[in-house]
Amino acid sequence: MKKFNASKGDSSRKYDKNKRSSDNKSRTSRNKPQQPEKNEVPEKREYKGRGKNERPVYGSVEEKDQKKKPFRKPYSPIKRGSKAGKEKSENQPEYNLKAIQKTLPREEAEIRLNKFIANAGICSRREADSLIEKGEIAVNGKLVTELGYKVLRKDKVTYKGKSIRPEKPVYLLLNKPKDFITTTDDPLERKTVMHLVEGACEERLFPVGRLDRNTTGLLFFTNDGELSAKLTHPAYEIKKIYQVTLDKPISKNDVDAIRDGITLEDGLAEVDDLQVLSLDKTILGLEIHSGKNRIVRRIFAHFGYEVTALDRVAFAGLSKKDIPRGKYRFLNEKEVINLKYLNKGKNKKRQK
Structure with a gap:
């Protein structure tokens, strides 16, 4: 048995003391948050969606290839069988809505000039206000600079010397798939619902309401601003x-x-x-x-x-029957008329 030397002390205890001090240092170093290096770039974070509690979830940003082209996958409408056995795309219908226009109140026959310009596909309403203020719009041969000016559909409106007319109305129903965001333009070049209806018609279209990125199903498109306002206004209870x-x-x-x-x-x-x-x-x-x-x-x-x-x-009374996921179809004239008269009595509630 080894004897204890008081002068020299117990070497084994001395070793244990040194070991404990080193363990304490390592433990404190682990608990201490690491400071980022001076040249280290902070991690970028972006919105990833929502968790089970519906709170926002954020994560690291994945580096994207700058040379990668934006998403431009062509989608097509529903195809119908022809007599020859070949498939052909559904044609854009022509709507005869004169009967509806005659029943509208007189004040609804007049529309704001900026809306008239926007419906003609020239620009947005806000940009149309700028054109009016600059004196670039004439109505029946007279320059108009007054914002809020109203015109009749039969009035002659000219821009840069050329007559403009509102676009013909378009009504389209899409069965939206996942991973498409509901917006007309995305600066991050993600897949949008506009890619799904690209090439459907020459007129400008916009979605009515919105569906989440991971929500599928019916999404309505049109260039009819009045109908869009009706379908999204809470007073109509669509x-x-x-x-x-x-x-x-x-x-x-x-x-x-x-x-x-x-x-x-x-x-x-x-x-x-x-x-x-x-x-x-x-x-x-x-x-x-x-x-x-x-x-x-x-x-x-x-x-x-x-x-x-x-x-x-x-x-709004429309179903996705016979519309495969990612496909669209145009509404027929009867469906458009039904939308125009949908919850007509709710208009009184809205005016209050």
Whole structure:
């Protein structure tokens, strides 16, 4: 047995003391946050979507190839079989809406000059106001510089000496797939719904309302500003039907609570109808008229459910029947007339 030397001390204990001090230093170094180097570039972060609690999720930005061309994948309309057995694209229909125009009130026959110019495909309404202020627009041979000036459809409006007329109306229905954002222009050159209807017609189109990037289903396009305003205004209470898929079965108490209406951070969320469609109680049918942002996902997130799939199957009385995913079709004249008269009595509520 080794004897303890008081003068020299215990070498084994001395070693253990040194080891403990080194372990403490390493432990403190691990706990201490690492400082970035002076030349280190901070990591870029971007919006990645929303989590189960509907809160924003951010992540690192993936470096993109600058030489990579923007997405320009051609999409086509629904093709119909011809007599020869070959497929042909659906032709853009001509709408005879004179009967509707005659029934409109007299004040609706007059439209603002900037809207007249925008409907002719010259520019946007805001840009049209600039053209009017600069004195570049003439009505019936007289220059007009007054903003808010109203014209009749029969008036002769000229720009740079050339007569302009509003574009013919276009009404189009798209069955939107995933991974397309609802916007007319994206500076990040991501896939937009405009790529899906590219080449459908010569007239300018814009989507009415919006669907989230991961939401599929019906999306309506038109160049009819009046109809677009009607379909998006909350006073008209336009019906929308969704098929909702949840991450877990929904309870009967939650179904009853959603039907009764719930209060979210931006106010009351009313549901017109809610039905369970699957035996495992994860697939639901939801009818709603609210147009609030991400309202369907937020309703179920309020009760702790995650919406794993969301598909809009009906919009303003229109269905996606016979429209494959990623395809579109033009509305027929009867469907357009129905939209024009849809919830006509709600106009009184809007005026109040």
